[in-house]
Amino acid sequence: MTTRIGLVGAGFIAGRHVDALSSIDGVTVAGIADPRADRAEVLAARAGAAAYAHWADLLDVERLDALYVCVPPHAHGEVETAAVERGLPLFVEKPLATDLATAEALADRIDAAGLLTAVGYHWRYLDTLELARDLLAGAPARMVLGAWLDRAPRVDWWARQDGSGGQTVEQATHLFDVARVLVGEVEGGWATGSRSPDGPGDILDVCTAALRFESGAVGSFSNSCLLPRAHRIGVELVAPGLGLWLTEHRLVVTDADGERVVDRDVDPFEAEDRAFVAAVRGEGHDVRAPYREALRTHRLAVAVAQAAADGGTVQL
Amino acid sequence: MSRLRVGVVGTGFIAGRHLAALAGFDDVEVVAVADAVPARAEEAAARYGARPHPDGTALLETEELDAVWLCVPPFAHGPLEAAALARGLPFFVEKPLGPDLATAETIAAEVAAAGLTTAVGYHWRHLGLVHRAQELLRDRSVQLVTGAWLDRTPGAPWWSRRAASGGQVVEQTTHLFDLARLLAGEVDTVAAVERAAPEGDVPAAATALLTFTSGAVGSISSARVLGRRHHVGLELVTEGLAVEVTERGLSDHELRVSDADGAETTGSDEDPVAVEDREFLDVLLGQAPGVRVPYAEGLRSHALACAADRAAREGRPVRLGD
Numbered sequence: 001m002t003t004r005i006g007l008v009g010a011g012f013i014a015g016r017h018v019d020a021l022s023s024i025d026g027v028t029v030a031g032i033a034d035p036r037a038d039r040a041e042v043l044a045a046r047a048g049a050a051a052y053a054h055w056a057d058l059l060d061v062e063r064l065d066a067l068y069v070c071v072p073p074h075a076h077g078e079v080e081t082a083a084v085e086r087g088l089p090l091f092v093e094k095p096l097a098t099d100l101a102t103a104e105a106l107a108d109r110i111d112a113a114g115l116l117t118a119v120g121y122h123w124r125y126l127d128t129l130e131l132a133r134d135l136l137a138g139a140p141a142r143m144v145l146g147a148w149l150d151r152a153p154r155v156d157w158w159a160r161q162d163g164s165g166g167q168t169v170e171q172a173t174h175l176f177d178v179a180r181v182l183v184g185e186v187e188g189g190w191a192t193g194s195r196s197p198d199g200p201g202d203i204l205d206v207c208t209a210a211l212r213f214e215s216g217a218v219g220s221f222s223n224s225c226l227l228p229r230a231h232r233i234g235v236e237l238v239a240p241g242l243g244l245w246l247t248e249h250r251l252v253v254t255d256a257d258g259e260r261v262v263d264r265d266v267d268p269f270e271a272e273d274r275a276f277v278a279a280v281r282g283e284g285h286d287v288r289a290p291y292r293e294a295l296r297t298h299r300l301a302v303a304v305a306q307a308a309a310d311g312g313t314v315q316l
Numbered sequence: 317m318s319r320l321r322v323g324v325v326g327t328g329f330i331a332g333r334h335l336a337a338l339a340g341f342d343d344v345e346v347v348a349v350a351d352a353v354p355a356r357a358e359e360a361a362a363r364y365g366a367r368p369h370p371d372g373t374a375l376l377e378t379e380e381l382d383a384v385w386l387c388v389p390p391f392a393h394g395p396l397e398a399a400a401l402a403r404g405l406p407f408f409v410e411k412p413l414g415p416d417l418a419t420a421e422t423i424a425a426e427v428a429a430a431g432l433t434t435a436v437g438y439h440w441r442h443l444g445l446v447h448r449a450q451e452l453l454r455d456r457s458v459q460l461v462t463g464a465w466l467d468r469t470p471g472a473p474w475w476s477r478r479a480a481s482g483g484q485v486v487e488q489t490t491h492l493f494d495l496a497r498l499l500a501g502e503v504d505t506v507a508a509v510e511r512a513a514p515e516g517d518v519p520a521a522a523t524a525l526l527t528f529t530s531g532a533v534g535s536i537s538s539a540r541v542l543g544r545r546h547h548v549g550l551e552l553v554t555e556g557l558a559v560e561v562t563e564r565g566l567s568d569h570e571l572r573v574s575d576a577d578g579a580e581t582t583g584s585d586e587d588p589v590a591v592e593d594r595e596f597l598d599v600l601l602g603q604a605p606g607v608r609v610p611y612a613e614g615l616r617s618h619a620l621a622c623a624a625d626r627a628a629r630e631g632r633p634v635r636l637g638d
Contacts, residue, residue, distance in 0.1 A: 143520075147462065189509055191525070192507075194459055196457065196554075206532075206553065218521050219523060222462050222535060254542075
C-alpha cells in the first residue's frame with residue numbers, strides 16, 4: 001500500500017526531505033503547500049505532487065498518511081494543531097518554535113492524542129554518532145565542546161529574533177541534541193552573548209555557554225554567524241584517553257593508537273525519513289527524536305539563548 | 317666584552333629551555349643554578365659550567381649576579397622573588413606567578429615600589445604568529461573568543477594538588493587567558509563550571525565563560541584526562557574573519573586565518589623562550605625599551621586565571637578586581 005505524504009513548506013529542508021522520500025519504495029509525496037506559490041509549484045513538480053498555497057487546503061483536499069512540517073521557526077503552531085486534530089502522524093523540522101511555550105503546548109496536545117511524531121534532529125541517525133556513543137560507553141565524556149561558527153543563512157526570517165529565535169535556537173540546537181545523546185542531560189550553567197554593530201538582523205551574532213551536565217561532565221557551546229562561510233561546526237568530546245570530533249560528515253577519533261578519521265556511511269536525512277515512514281506503516285520503531293524528546297533539546301537551546309540575552313544563569 | 321652574569325633557580329622542563337637559550341648567547345654567562353634536588357642542580361651546573369646550589373635562596377645570597385631566572389613550581393614562589401627584590405636584582409619569572417593570587421599581588425606591589433626590571437614567561441606573546449594575529453585584529457572588534465587546553469596530566473607530583481600548582485586553569489590554561497587579554501582586551505566578569513577528578517583535587521575538566529570589557533564574549537576550556545597533548549589553542553571571531561593560534565609544542569605553533577578569500581595556515585618552529593630571554597637581556601643592557609610582559613602585566617593574566625578557577629570552585633560569577 002502506498003504511503004501518502006504531505007509537506008508544509010517548500011524551502012531548503014523540505015527539498016531535502018522530498019529527495020529522501022522519493023527514494024523510498026511505496027511512498028508518494030501527494031501535496032506540498034507553501035505561501036510562496038511559485039516555490040510550492042517548483043518543488044511539487046520535482047516530486048510529482050500537487051501544489052497548494054495554503055496548508056489548510058492541502059489537509060482538506062489530500063488523503064494523507066503523514067504530514068511533514070518544514071516551516072520557518074516562527075510559523076509553527078497552527079499547522080501542527082490542525083494535524084493533531086486530524087490524527088495525522090507528524091514529522092516536524094527543528095527548531096520546534098522560536099519560543100518554548102508554543103512547543104510545550106504542542107507536546108501536550110500530541111501526547112493527549114497519542115500521535116506518532118518525529119523531529120528533524122537528523123544528526124541522531126549518523127552512524128558516526130553511534131560509533132561515538134559506543135566509544136564513550138567505556139569512557140564517559142568529562143567535557144564536551146560544541147561550536148557552530150558559520151555565516152548567516154540568507155533567508156529573510158533567519159536573522160530576526162521573532163523569525164528564527166536566534167542562531168542558538170535555530171542552528172546550535174543540533175549541537176545540544178548531540179550532547180544530550182552522548183553526555184546526557186544538562187543541569188545548569190552560564191551563558192553570555194553579544195551583538196556586533198554591523199551584524200545581520202537583530203539577533204545575538206555570538207553566543208557562548210558554559211554548562212554542567214548531570215553526569216558531572218562540563219562543556220561549552222559557542223555559536224557565531226559572522227563568518228563568510230561554514231567555518232567550524234561540530235562537537236568535540238573529551239574522555240579519559242579519548243578525544244572525539246564529530247561533524248555532520250565525519251568523526252575524528254584520537255586515542256592511544258593515534259588519530260583516525262571515520263567518514264559517515266549513512267545519509268542522515270534519508271535515514272530519519274526511512275525510520276519515520278517505517279513507523280507510520282507500523283513496520284519499525286526507530287524514530288530517535290519524537291516530539292517530547294526533541295522538546296528537551298529545544299528547552300535547553302531556549303534556556304541558553306535566554307540566559308545569553310539576559311546575561312546570566314541557564315535555568316532548566 | 318663583559319658578559320651578563322645570570323643565575324637560574326629550578327632545573328625542570330622550562331628551566332632547561334631557558335638554560336639552553338641563555339647558554340646560546342655570547343654575552344651571557346650562566347654562573348649558578350639551584351635545585352632542591354642536589355643531583356639535578358649538579359647535573360645542570362656541570363652541563364653549563366655553573367656552580368650548583370641546593371636552594372634558590374642560597375644562590376641569591378652568595379652569587380654576584382646581574383639577573384636571575386626563577387623557574388620553580390607554582391608553590392615555591394614568594395621567598396625567591398623577595399630575596400631578588402631585597403638585592404635589587406632584576407628577575408625573569410616563569411608562570412604561573414603563584415598557586416594563588418595573594419602571593420603574586422604582594423610581589424607585584426614590591427616590584428612596583430622598587431621599580432625593578434622584571435619579565436614573566438608568557439612565551440606565546442613572543443611568537444611572530446601572535447604578532448601577525450595582533451595585526452590582523454588591530455582595527456577590528458573581536459566578538460567571540462574560544463579556547464581549549466586539552467591535554468594529559470603532567471607527571472610532576474605537585475601538579476595534581478591544587479594548593480601546590482593552582483590547578484590546570486592557573487598552571488597551563490593561563491597562557492590562553494593571557495593571549496585572550498592580548499587579542500581581545502580585558503575581561504570584566506568570569507563564570508565557570510568544573511568536573512572533579514578521581515585522582516588529585518585538580519579538576520578533570522573546567523570551562524570558563526568570559527565577558528570582556530569591550531562587550532566581546534568567550535569561553536576557555538581545560539581538560540587533563542587525555543593520553544597526550546590533544547588540542548591547545550585560542551580562536552578569535554570577528555566580522556568576516558576567524559583567527560586561530562595553536563601550540564603543539566614549545567617550538568611548534570600554527571596560525572590559521574579564515575576569511576572571505578579562504579583559509580590559510582602558517583606554521584612556526586620559532587623558539588619563543590629564546591626570544592623572551594633575549595628581550596629581557598636587551599632591556600638589561602639598555603638595548604631595548606621594555607619587556608612585553610613585565611610583572612604587573614603578567615599579574616593581570618594570572619588574576620584572570622585565578623578568577624576563572626575561583627568562579628568554578630565557588631559556583632558563582634567573579635568580577636575582575638573583586
